Amino acid sequence: MKRFLRENSLGLVFGLLFLVVLVGQAVAGHADFNRMQLSEGLPEVSLGRYLTSASFGTDVAENWQSEYLQFFLYTFLTVWLLQKGSPESKSLDEAGLESDRDQKVGAFATDDSPPWARARGWRLHLFSNSLGIVMGLIFVGSWAAQSVAGVAAYNEEQLGDLQDPVSWAQYVREPDFWNRTLQNWQSELLAVASIAILAIYLRQRGSPQSKPVGAAHTATGIEG
Incomplete structure (x- = not known):
């Protein structure tokens, strides 16, 4: 235990x-x-x-979808995008999907590699992108849950103010929906940019999110 x-x-x-x-x-x-x-x-x-209630469901779902948007974008964009000096970035010469040898897939899979890493065709392609795909699906699901709970909460307020309720399609065009959505997105994107850039110059000893304390500011893609 x-x-x-x-x-x-x-x-x-x-x-x-x-x-x-x-x-x-x-x-x-x-x-x-x-x-x-x-x-x-x-x-x-x-x-x-x-x-x-729709109120609680909206509050929970709108935070979940913004978090998984962050993970989804970060997982896919760091395949190609680099940040010199950041431990959050790959080395400057490793942009892209990398070779089968580096990724240990197909003929280069090892004895302890997952079975689908040794497969070919669609199974290998799916497994090779499974993390980003699942993050994206959770984001879409959370966004849908937010919109459904949000329209219910919004219509409760509408009825309380003696105004007509709106449909789901109308609600996702309402400023209320996009205000809730975008205020969460901007904070998550700022957080990712902050850790990627601040980790160039700042250190946290022993953390995999930081470079070794004595590493040069220009060292890229290494972790403590």
């Missing part, structure tokens, strides 16, 4: 932190939602009712 915990500590800790923060968001969001309900002369709702 101790070995399992040590070897999987990164995923386990982040998974636990995710659950703690999600519970915190639910409790704080529930309190804030009921505050707004009372201010508008409406009854409070239970925590269970809030967790199944």
Whole structure:
């Protein structure tokens, strides 16, 4: 058990932190939602009712889709795009898909390579792009969930203001939807640019997101 915990500590800790923060968001969001309900002369709702509400669903989904947009773009764009001096970039002479030998696929697969790395045709192509594809699918799914929950929450406000509800197609053209979406996208893109550029000149000893403390600022694609 101790070995399992040590070897999987990164995923386990982040998974636990995710659950703690999600519970915190639910409790704080529930309190804030009921505050707004009372201010508008409406009854409070239970925590269970809030967790199944469009308001909570929108808040969760809009953050998920922006995070997975970041991962999707970062996974694909770093195949070709470089940043001199950054550990987040590949070496300056490695842009592109790299050779089969470097990627250990096909005839160059090793005994412990995944089975599809030794395959040919569509299976190898799919496995070779599976990380980016899955990140992209989660992004699209989260974006769709945000839009569906968002239109429900938006229509609740519309009806409360004695205005006509809108369809999903109308909602995804509304400023409310794109304001929610773009404010998350810009923060994620800024975060990626920040870590890629700041890691050129700053260090964190022992972190794989940083170069070795004594590495030159111009050293590219090496990790501490």
